């Protein structure tokens with residue numbers, strides 16, 4: 498039985514604590530949170546579990562194998578580093594760290610200690626993203642043209658990070674998983690309006706082979722939108738994560754161009770075929786993710802959403818921040 502200690506029991510911590518209790522495989526034995534209110538909530542939800550105020554008690558505990566770091570991003574590095582130094586595998590919330598240098602240091606430390614890092618890129622474990630990845634891998638979409646995503650709603654305003662570091666890690670991790678290429682350059686624009694943190698931003702990411710991604714994140718939208726378009730040479734996908742049943746629609750639509758006798762004889766034909774909605778697996782993504790992590794630990798295998806995947810996302814976030822500060826100048830990878 499893998500024993501887990503959870504640090505941070507605010508908004509997301511309760512979900513991690515609940516889903517790490519996997520019958521016969523792993524169990525949460527301790528929860529730490531600085532806030533007394535959070536400690537009370539944790540103790541009510543998990544009467545059998547030891548609840549403490551100081552994370553050091555979890556780090557020092559000989560019985561704990563895995564530490565879950567579910568605290569604000571600026572604390573991830575110190576807590577994850579301490580956990581690795583105490584010989585624990587770590588599950589770290591997104592975004593992995595607050596800088597590329599921190600991510601690299603944790604990856605190196607974990608490798609040296611032969612410990613696993615998993616970064617919580619929860620969306621990769623949803624039925625929708627699994628299906629999209631399958632469509633790409635099986636070649637159903639053909640060569641990818643673009644990835645265009647909109648993740649907007651009113652709030653929740655954060656006080657320590659801007660909208661890019663808050664919302665874009667989701668899109669960047671999904672895009673990284675689907676496109677499976679390293680970006681060449683990033684352009685980011687945005688603006689702050691209320692609390693000196695950028696609250697609306699537009700990211701453009703250039704990949705080799707003319708693949709382009711666009712991500713729109715916004716805390717100031719009157720409505721919630723979670724829609725992604727993925728354009729491929731053969732098929733196109735519309736993923737609306739707010740749809741209850743038909744989250745993914747595949748369109749057999751596209752454009753074909755032939756240019757037989759020079760540039761003035763361009764033949765453009767539009768393909769407007771069927772649309773269908775494939776069956777999507779109904780799973781609790783976090784449960785699937787944590788089960789996979791425990792399995793990786795037992796088999797001593799690297800999860801695909803490991804420290805390196807976390808680093809790729811942090812590298813894009815850092816580049817986006819740099820571009821934003823330069824009012825949209827391209828930052829090359």
Ligand SMILES: NC(=O)c1ccc[n+]([C@@H]2O[C@H](COP(=O)([O-])OP(=O)(O)OC[C@H]3O[C@@H](n4cnc5c(N)ncnc54)[C@H](O)[C@@H]3O)[C@@H](O)[C@H]2O)c1
Pocket residue numbers: 504505506507508509510529530531532535550551552567568569570572590591592617618619663
């Ligand atoms: N994967 C997802 O979908 C998802 C969703 C929401 C949040 N998150 C991530 O989870 C992390 C936490 O976000 P949140 O919204 O739960 O934040 P939160 O502010 O609601 O909760 C953080 C908790 O950590 C506690 N804490 C901070 N430093 C501590 C320390 N050193 N020792 C013990 N306790 C400490 C705080 O008291 C607080 O209760 C962030 O990295 C965020 O990006 C991920």
